[in-house]
Amino acid sequence: MTAGTPDAGHGGPLGRPAPGPAGGPAVYVQDLCKSFRVFRHRPGALGAVRSLVDRSSHEVRAVDGVSFTIQRGEMVGCVGPNGAGKSTTIKMLTGILHPSAGRVEVLGLSPQRRRKEVARHIGVVFGQRTQLWWDLPLIESLDLLRYVYRVPEATFERNLATFRQLLDLDLFLSTPVRQLSLGQRMRGDLAAALLHDPEILYLDEPTIGLDVVAKHRIRDFLRRINRERGVTVLLTTHDMADVEQLCSRLLIIDQGKVLYDGGLAEIRDRLGRERTLVVDLAEDGGALEGPLSVPHACEVRADGPRRWLRFSRDDTTAADLITAVASRYRLRDLTIEEPEIEAIVRRIYEAGLDSSSPAGSQGSTIE
Amino acid sequence: MPLREYWRLYWRLVGASARGQMQYKASFLLATAGVFAANLFDFGALLVLYHRIPHLAGWSLGEVALLWGMSAVSFALADTIASGFDLVPAMIRQGDFDRLLTRPLGAFFQTIAARLTLRRLGRIGQGLVILAVAQGEVAIPWTPGKLAVLMVALAAGAAIFFSVYILGAAYAFWTVEGTEVVNTFTYGGTTMTSYPLDIFHGWLRRFVTFIFPLAFVNYYPALYLLERPDPLGLPAWAGWLSPLVATLCCVVAAWGWSFGVRHYQSTGS
Amino acid sequence: MRVYLEIGKRAFQRELVYRTKNLAGLFTNACFGYLRAVPLLAAFEARGDIAGYNLQDALTWNWTVQALIMVVGLWGGWEVADTIRSGDVVSDLSKPFSFLGFWLARDYGRAIYYLLFRALPVVLIGQLLFGLRWPHHAITWAALAVSLALAVSIGFAFRFMLNLAAFWTTDARGVGGLGLIASTFLSGFLIPLAFFPDWLRPVVQALPFAGIVQTPADVFLERVTGWALMGALGQQALWAALLLGAAQGLVVIATRRVVVQGG
Structure with a gap:
């Protein structure tokens, strides 16, 4: 199920990114696995000594055979409980982590073998951490990133002007990042992640901890850059409203496996009876x-x-x-x-897709 | 990316970190004073000891001070340049190392450009002063060759300590527990190199000559400068080997680092 | 009193969790114990007796001071400053027990843990590697217990006051770091205070820092016995009382400051 390329939005204020380094879909993932070794801690003082010598461990499969394809221009929401493997998957898509098995291709390239090249074409925002220089004013971070990504002067000026307007950055452009509110920081992070005109934007919990107004503003912005620039967006979230308002496609991941990959309307129709x-x-x-x-x-x-x-x-x-x-x-x-999508999704985590007694709308409230 | 551009980007990034540090001016000054005082006391303890004894295993105060000064300059140089690697365990623990890997630059370059601690420059000054006084004390008959050995040894010593730093940081990719053990090698290394290696037991001396080659930071070059024979029997030209040994160390460190980065397991789910 | 015992017990148990960390620290202490013992061996080759120490005395001093680092908190600890910066201190100040007593009790719990799981193994390693001088008189062990208890108090009171600097400056760690560096040198950790030049020795021996490391080491070495022992312990007790009193005074001043800010 793919949403295809959305409207190009001709005449919008945003330019389109340069075509990628290679053809193919934005993201291609096949049978992806990632296992971590977890070392056992032995009790007692002698146990600590033994642990140093004989470190018996067991494997935890954080991602266990995940496959999906994201076409260019799509906006996909990825949900799942904590520890489901969402972040681990995204980290493999950026090249931070090396997969234990399976294939990853981003714009036709391996993000592990050609991490630096892939990095030029993607933007990453981790909601829990900032990409910005903590003690410096926001504008200095943006200026540094311009050199890190070797953004041409004209592109930098154009993008900065656009983001200043769309994200209303002027208010806090010269404030040290550590003094920004969470919402302001997130706006700064979004600008930082998009300065170099990436074709793909990964967002890990972009609205976590934000108030309703800030969430609305972020969603508005994401919708625009997807529609007007054709940026492919993959976001993970715990807030189903993000998915409902932004994405036409939903990925549900739990225990390292894809439980559902398809349209939002379909899942509502199928399970929300x-x-x-x-x-x-x-x-x-x-x-x-x-x-x-x-x-x-x-x-x-x-x-x-x-x-x-x-x-x-x-x-x-x-x-x-x-x-x-x-x-x-x-x-x-x-x-x-x-039926609220949140309740449906929760039901899927609990009982799986083939649950005979689908979720209702009762008792679930969002926000 | 051409080398010149890396060079310019390095200074841009290091400058940014310095501007960040300068937000805490008092901390910076206090830390500078702290490093200065710590080394002063360290050397003071040596003076107190020599106040009570005529020599240490046949090494006079001036000769030991020469070793001390060389070690201090080399270590402080490495410490200043490589202090970004000090941040690695914390970056890994807090998940900030992820950020480095999302950028189109090497992790090594970004780590080294993460910080340049100028507060340790005070130690270079101290080391140089003590070095200058010490060489006058022992009246080294300087020749161009000896001067070259000294200069090369200071740089090579810095490179050897630098490799120790990198390997220590790479160790954190496997476990962030017990980073104290890593400090044993860096600070233990400076402690050892502050004394003539003849005083240590044979196995340890061989260890720091052939395996963990701290002996080439200052000991062999100093033997050459002082025209003393090596108790281990290495010829006098061992004093010239420092750059070779330092290069080997850097190769091993680079390999260990890239192996570590590949092994990196980001925290979080 | 029961509440302080409970606090101390909790602090002790909290340390039990970090076993790997303690093992790593033990390794570090053992390495430095060895690295710093070797120059002493060389020094005593040149002279059999230095300021009343023979080689075995000096080696024993060396391993004792390594063992004491964590017990007396020579490298510091900034939990108090952290609670002041985070603001948690306000709730601690309003609890129905003494703020100073709370942290002192915690420090004793911590100290006892490190005495058992750090100091003891370090000294045993020293014994295995070099052979140390052990007390000849049973009474020395009792005196050592008193001296250690006082050393922990002095070390704590000094560190605690450095931490309290956080009420007035955001750079408590910087200020504290300087203080700790000075105390390391003046406590007899880097070199025995007896080795100091004769004109400087009376000064450093009269300072409170001597009571943190040198006095317990001297008691263990039986370098002070009889009336001299009483005098040494008395000096420790005096400094412990003075510093704890000063620390309490600082707490009162700081509390007033917090109340004013809060109002």
């Missing part, structure tokens, strides 16, 4: 005691006159249910809640 009908009863209809009784639905929550009725699309349609409820009770208002 439960909906919730929320009704507000008219108060003058007499105080209702006890749960509502309607065929093919059950009340899962009540809050005064407001009731939540869960139903499955396999059993009934929303229209039939509304008719049934309205014929029995006097209603003032009603809404239908879609």
